[in-house]
Amino acid sequence: MTEARLDVLAIGNAIVDVIADCDDAFLAAEGLQKGMMRLIDAAEATRLYEHMGPARQISGGSAGNTAAGVAALGGRAGFIGQVAPDQLGEFYRHDLTATGVEFTTPAADLGEPTARSMVLVTPDAHRTMNTFLGAAQLLPPAALDEKQIADAAILYLEGYLWDPETPRYAMIRAIEVARAAGRKVAFTLSDTFCIDRHRDGFNQLIDGGRIDVLFANEAEIIMLTGAPDCELAIDAVRGKVETLVVTRSERGAVATQKGARARAPAEPVDKVVDTTGAGDLFAAGFLYGQTSGRALEDSLRIGAIAAAEVISHYGARPEADLRVLVAARLG
Known part of the structure; x- marks a missing residue:
């Protein structure tokens, strides 16, 4: 096997995040449930955008966030995703490649505009996501650069993209x-709604030995297995994948790998501002740690450091230098 040119190649929805503050009354008036993610059409995306307050734009999508996090840590990251040949598509490509991520998938005029997600953030830092998938949901096998895939040490896939x-x-x-x-x-299992729709498909991948590293949060691993608690859910899956990583919010994270088990606490945060991208950056930190030859526990800690940084400000991309933060905490 030849040496990998990329550490992580992520495939996922190419989505521009449009992030705005709101209060609980706004969510209630719009009929939205706090903290949930829903899929919307182009008309609803336009309508909601007109009702939102001042917003910030950033290239997003779960896998794109993870790729950007790997690059921010000093890793070699790439991304495959579908954008349209429109203004938001150009913005997405420039914004992602500016982070150091290799993104060469050509834009395609497939009759849908570039995807966008209206992210509403309440004062308690919960985010409510309203996502129009647009061109992102039309990524065909023909758009894959198979040499790029073969050149990456780890192929990282988001469960969100399994839906279409x-x-x-x-x-x-x-x-x-x-x-x-x-x-x-x-x-990554991505969200409980993905598991609810595709539990059988996800389990087929896992049971068939096609997944080496599985990421989930506590609610997702319980829903996937139907186990009554997190520990039993971990026990049900750990023998089916080489590495299992389960995040548990303020209780940190646990990982199992070839019979070994490690835990890491959550990193302290002065103030949680926006939880958007916390899981994505945790995955970035963990994958960077593993491709850098770090121990299992250190990989978890790098994930926790990256997640803590991103929830301390708006948006799903790091603002502080993650390499400096990791060096200060782990050396």
């Missing part, structure tokens, strides 16, 4: 290419 049928085939093909090249495949 076309990119699901692209993800399956990407897994085949990565495994044929002897590379690792990482998968």
Whole structure:
């Protein structure tokens, strides 16, 4: 097996995040449940945008955030995702590549504009996401750069992209290419609504030995397995994947790997401002740690450091130098 050119290649929804403050009364008036993510159409995206307050734009999407986090830590990261040849598509490409992420997937005029997510953040830092998937949900297998996949040490896939049928085939093909090249495949369950819709498909991937590294939070791993608590859920999955990582919010995270088990506490945060991207940056830190030869516990701690930094400000991309933060805490 040749040496990898990239540490992590992420495949996911190419989404521009439009982030605005709001209060609980605004959510109630819009009929929105705090903290949830819903899929919307273009008309609803336009309507909600007109009702929102002043907003900030940043390239987002779960896998894109993780790729940006890996790059911020000093890793070699790439991204595959679909944008349209429009203003937001150009913005997404420039914003992501400016972080040091390799993004060469060409824009495609498939009749849908570039995806965007209206992220409403309440004073308690909870975010309510309203996502129009647009062109992102049309990523075809033909758009994959198979040499790029074979050149990455870890292929990282987001569960959100499993929902539409076309990119699901692209993800399956990407897994085949990565495994044929002897590379690792990482998968994040993304959200309980994804598991509710695709539990059987996710379990087929896991039971079939096609996933090497699985990321989940406490609610997701319980929903995936149907176990009554997190520990039993971990026990149900740990033997099916080489590495299992479960985040538990303020209680830190736990990982199992080839019979070993490690825990790490959550990093202290003076004030939680916006939890958008916390899981994405945790995955970035963990994957960076693993591709850098770090121990399992240190990889968890790097994930916690990255997650703590991103929830201390608006947006899902780090603002402080993650390399400095990691060096100060871990050396």
